[in-house]
Amino acid sequence: QKEVEQNSGPLSVPEGAIASLNCTYSDRGSQSFFWYRQYSGKSPELIMFIYSNGDKEDGRFTAQLNKASQYVSLLIRDSQPSDSATYLCAGYMDTGRRALTFGSGTRLQVQP
Amino acid sequence: ETGVTQTPRHLVMGMTNKKSLKCEQHLGHNAMYWYKQSAKKPLELMFVYNFKEQTENNSVPSRFSPECPNSSHLFLHLHTLQPEDSALYLCASSQGSGGNNSPLHFGNGTRLTVT
Numbered sequence: 001q002k003e004v005e006q007n008s009g010p011l012s013v014p015e016g017a018i019a020s021l022n023c024t025y026s027d028r029g030s031q032s033f034f035w036y037r038q039y040s041g042k043s044p045e046l047i048m049f050i051y052s053n054g055d056k057e058d059g060r061f062t063a064q065l066n067k068a069s070q071y072v073s074l075l076i077r078d079s080q081p082s083d084s085a086t087y088l089c090a091g092y093m094d095t096g097r098r099a100l101t102f103g104s105g106t107r108l109q110v111q112p
Numbered sequence: 113e114t115g116v117t118q119t120p121r122h123l124v125m126g127m128t129n130k131k132s133l134k135c136e137q138h139l140g141h142n143a144m145y146w147y148k149q150s151a152k153k154p155l156e157l158m159f160v161y162n163f164k165e166q167t168e169n170n171s172v173p174s175r176f177s178p179e180c181p182n183s184s185h186l187f188l189h190l191h192t193l194q195p196e197d198s199a200l201y202l203c204a205s206s207q208g209s210g211g212n213n214s215p216l217h218f219g220n221g222t223r224l225t226v227t
Binding site for chain 1: 143145152153154155157160162167168200202213215216217218219220221
């Protein structure tokens with residue numbers, strides 16, 4: 001089983017809609033999770049992090065964490081064509097590894 | 113300079129060449145990382161350094177040799193690579209090394225092509 005799993009997409013949404021990106025993880029002991037955005041040919045850029053169960057909002061972005069279900073999500077409100085990118089979910093797994101474990105990413109396409 | 117800087121941005125090398133990738137962070141962080149990103153695959157952790165000491169080697173072949181002279185600089189020495197080593201190599205840094213909830217900050221990466 002992959003440690004951090006994401007649907008590769010593409011997820012296509014119209015401009016102005018809410019984009020919902022999902023991620024599941026295998027390690028019940030994992031504590032902290034991060035969402036990165038990666039444009040084609042560029043490096044990952046941190047956009048959100050969440051440590052506690054519930055929701056965390058930052059502008060148009062809301063991260064949601066449900067530790068009981070081992071599920072993390074990212075909602076993007078009022079999606080813009082500039083949001084079109086690959087979104088990477090990452091977490092510190094409770095395996096002793098001293099670095100983030102990444103999912104394979106979900107490609108988001110926002111249609112004008 | 114700010115953030116994490118990687119050089120070169122692009123590198124083409126033959127299988128018998130020796131080259132080095134360089135990474136420098138200006139964030140005052142004490143942990144540095146090398147990740148490999150191949151097409152259609154998740155980022156793969158290669159090495160972790162914390163206060164210039166290697167704390168993780170993720171079963172990386174010996175043709176990749178890291179060096180961390182201090183907390184701000186990280187190198188990846190390459191020799192006798194294979195075509196399947198062609199990928200984007202990403203350097204990152206963080207305040208602390210794993211387990212303390214610190215995000216990673218990435219450099220722009222080196223696009224490596226092995227011919």
